[in-house]
Amino acid sequence: MDAILRVEKLSKVFESGFIRRSLVKAVDNVSFELSEGEIVSLVGQSGSGKTTLAKIILRLLEPSSGDVWFMDKNVWKDLKTLDDLKWYWKNVHAIFQNPYASFNPFYKVDRVLNQALKLIGKEPNSEEAKRVIEESLKFVGLGPDEVLGKYPHQLSGGQLQRILIARTWIIKPKLLIADEPVSMLDVSTRGKIIELFDIMRKKYGTTILFVSHDLGISYVISDRIFVMYQGKIIEEGSPDDILLNPTHEYTKELIASVPTLYRKWSF
Ligand SMILES: Nc1ncnc2c1ncn2[C@@H]1O[C@H](COP(=O)(O)OP(=O)(O)OP(=O)(O)O)[C@@H](O)[C@H]1O
Numbered sequence: 028m029d030a031i032l033r034v035e036k037l038s039k040v041f042e043s044g045f046i047r048r049s050l051v052k053a054v055d056n057v058s059f060e061l062s063e064g065e066i067v068s069l070v071g072q073s074g075s076g077k078t079t080l081a082k083i084i085l086r087l088l089e090p091s092s093g094d095v096w097f098m099d100k101n102v103w104k105d106l107k108t109l110d111d112l113k114w115y116w117k118n119v120h121a122i123f124q125n126p127y128a129s130f131n132p133f134y135k136v137d138r139v140l141n142q143a144l145k146l147i148g149k150e151p152n153s154e155e156a157k158r159v160i161e162e163s164l165k166f167v168g169l170g171p172d173e174v175l176g177k178y179p180h181q182l183s184g185g186q187l188q189r190i191l192i193a194r195t196w197i198i199k200p201k202l203l204i205a206d207e208p209v210s211m212l213d214v215s216t217r218g219k220i221i222e223l224f225d226i227m228r229k230k231y232g233t234t235i236l237f238v239s240h241d242l243g244i245s246y247v248i249s250d251r252i253f254v255m256y257q258g259k260i261i262e263e264g265s266p267d268d269i270l271l272n273p274t275h276e277y278t279k280e281l282i283a284s285v286p287t288l289y290r291k292w293s294f
Pocket of ligand 1: 041042043051052053071072073074075076077078079080240
């Protein structure tokens with residue numbers, strides 16, 4: 028399979044401390060490739076560098092060194108104009124942990140769906156736009172009357188996260204970066220969202236980078252798992268490789284800290 032994303036020797040160093048300056052290597056010489064339609068989990072404890080890596084790929088945070096290639100374009104060197112960036116964010120889309128943060132509290136939730144329509148060149152409020160929005164909500168199991176015309180505070184975190192998946196469904200990105208998208212949600216919404224990721228990959232060939240501290244969910248949904256520790260990917264392999272034959276002490280600790288790992292998940 029062709030690589031859709033290539034990360035090459037990526038590093039990000041932060042300066043921290045006020046009186047005594049010290050350097051934190053949040054991402055330390057990381058390289059990997061993602062293929063079309065793959066679901067890959069990036070797993071590690073808090074502070075291991077997952078979000079920093081995700082932000083660099085999303086072009087939200089500049090790397091200290093190294094390159095990110097997406098479909099043969101160097102993300103930090105080749106994308107210069109606003110149109111280049113729009114192209115990138117149409118193809119590389121993110122869903123973050125806290126759905127409330129993705130909505131402006133002063134606007135009705137419809138706005139994020141209309142913005143998605145604009146991004147793909149469709150006129151909001153047209154008959155076609157209405158149809159696409161309805162289809163997208165159906166895809167995530169929401170009725171239009173349930174959510175449209177409402178403000179974010181009138182909906183639950185699970186409903187908001189589903190609307191964000193509906194937005195992703197409208198945009199149909201080639202790469203979806205989902206950074207802890209389910210950790211704040213109840214078990215049934217979590218299961219539904221993970222099921223939707225699987226459908227997106229099967230139906231539209233979406234590649235998904237699932238960023239999580241939860242090896243349990245990653246085991247169930249991934250084709251491959253990367254284990255991140257102190258800014259480095261210290262181990263990678265199939266879920267069974269990682270779980271049954273972990274080579275790194277840190278991975279063994281991570282497995283031991285997941286009591287629900289072998290429980291049957293019913294999605
Ligand atoms: N803007 C920043 N300035 C200084 N240090 C930072 C900054 N952002 C992150 N760091 C540091 O970089 C390291 C990696 O942080 P990062 O948020 O990427 O980890 P993470 O694995 O995503 O953690 P979490 O699961 O808690 O989100 C941490 O030591 C963090 O303190």
